[in-house]
Amino acid sequence: MKFDFNLWDIHIGNPHPFNERAPRIDNGTGRPDPERYHDRDFAAREWEQVFAKSWLLACPVSDVAEPGDFAKFDIGSESFLIVRGEDGEIRAHYNVCPHRGARLVQADVGAVNQFSCPFHSWKFDLEGTNTHITDEETFQPEVLCHDTDLTSVRCETVAGLVFISMDETIEPLRDFLGPVAEQLELYQIADMYPVQHRRSDWGANWKGGIDAFAETYHLHAVHPQTQGLMDDRTQIDLYPNGLVSRQFVPFAQPSRRYDDQDSVNPGIAMMLADAGIDPATFEGTAKETRAAIQKAKRKRSDDLGLGYERFSDTQLSDSTVYSVFPNVQIGCHPEAVFLHRFLPHPTDPNQFTYDTLILYRDVDAPGYSAPAWMGLGDDVDLSGRTRPEVVHTKLGDPPGLGEVLDQDSDLLPVVQAGAHSRGFRGPLWSEQEARLRHFHAELDKRMAQ
Numbered sequence: 001m002k003f004d005f006n007l008w009d010i011h012i013g014n015p016h017p018f019n020e021r022a023p024r025i026d027n028g029t030g031r032p033d034p035e036r037y038h039d040r041d042f043a044a045r046e047w048e049q050v051f052a053k054s055w056l057l058a059c060p061v062s063d064v065a066e067p068g069d070f071a072k073f074d075i076g077s078e079s080f081l082i083v084r085g086e087d088g089e090i091r092a093h094y095n096v097c098p099h100r101g102a103r104l105v106q107a108d109v110g111a112v113n114q115f116s117c118p119f120h121s122w123k124f125d126l127e128g129t130n131t132h133i134t135d136e137e138t139f140q141p142e143v144l145c146h147d148t149d150l151t152s153v154r155c156e157t158v159a160g161l162v163f164i165s166m167d168e169t170i171e172p173l174r175d176f177l178g179p180v181a182e183q184l185e186l187y188q189i190a191d192m193y194p195v196q197h198r199r200s201d202w203g204a205n206w207k208g209g210i211d212a213f214a215e216t217y218h219l220h221a222v223h224p225q226t227q228g229l230m231d232d233r234t235q236i237d238l239y240p241n242g243l244v245s246r247q248f249v250p251f252a253q254p255s256r257r258y259d260d261q262d263s264v265n266p267g268i269a270m271m272l273a274d275a276g277i278d279p280a281t282f283e284g285t286a287k288e289t290r291a292a293i294q295k296a297k298r299k300r301s302d303d304l305g306l307g308y309e310r311f312s313d314t315q316l317s318d319s320t321v322y323s324v325f326p327n328v329q330i331g332c333h334p335e336a337v338f339l340h341r342f343l344p345h346p347t348d349p350n351q352f353t354y355d356t357l358i359l360y361r362d363v364d365a366p367g368y369s370a371p372a373w374m375g376l377g378d379d380v381d382l383s384g385r386t387r388p389e390v391v392h393t394k395l396g397d398p399p400g401l402g403e404v405l406d407q408d409s410d411l412l413p414v415v416q417a418g419a420h421s422r423g424f425r426g427p428l429w430s431e432q433e434a435r436l437r438h439f440h441a442e443l444d445k446r447m448a449q
């Protein structure tokens, strides 16, 4: 069998600078030690070496749109408050009272003009400065000479996304994101807002989640229902320094593994309707729907002034998926953006929390809505006027994330169990899993430092 690094060409007939392949990066052919998926010492070092020294996606900028707006970001054993100050600056502080360590805030999002500790009512302004100490005269001045302000962390925004870092010396966020910063900016995420926010606890290591979401190789086996409307031939691009990668997942055309390449099946009909094409009058075959959708979305953009000139054709129809080291994946579409975060458990390497947020921007025009395949319920407010509550399902409960994600959450504990076996000597990744190798190579580099 002939081996080909470039896999498949999915952009035939659609040349565009955005689609150009990144120069190949060789991450070797090694087989990493599977202890990374379950060993407690590895997890503890990983927290120090990886999470404490990376930029971490905290919230979309729309969650802190106005002065006083805050968002809480919990990861591992830490909790952070991201808050917009009266001066318009977005800052981040540990969600910890300097008096006795109480968490200041329990809510996921909200608006305040100051933070007040629930334990003894110390108060802090939005910049984290202490403004009130209850019964201050009962403290020896030498005690209060120690810092009584909140501890702040680095906080920067790129492409409408707010990141924090516990590492004071980390490079600027834009450098960390490399070429992906500009690519994300095309989606104008700052104008989008959450329409769904779900969190669920899964019985696997967080990297098991990263691995499962960074390849389409498993679609035919785990999600066979996607085969009629989603191609698993993809283009994968790895970027230098190991921190980011991307993948195009063609939508609205059957997988090459799917027998019927001609009939417009119900999944593809749904995607035609999303683009404003009546499936009943569409005369082409399933192989022709992707191009028809690209054309229809261009026309809709021209009619409504959506500015899709900034996108390649494939960006209009496909999912353009980014990995941002260590624990973020971002699925980009002109209409909406999916943020996926894989949050390590504070102590147990066999659990993680999957946090998924759909960001959308409404367009006031007949027939324009969120694509049906996103699975947003009829009761979802697409206007952005109400920030949806975070729905959190606990371990053992079905996450209720829709058929595809529920299949993943069922499967991951099965993979996690096998990772513990003496008989498993580490993963053997194909080129379809090049993003996994890229991610683990960066992880290994940082763990060795």
Ligand code: FES
Pocket: 097, 098, 099, 100, 101, 102, 117, 118, 119, 120, 121, 122
């Ligand atoms: S712990 Fe916050 S005021 Fe005492």
Ligand SMILES: [Fe+2]
Pocket: 212, 213, 218, 222, 223, 404, 408
């Ligand atoms: Fe999956």
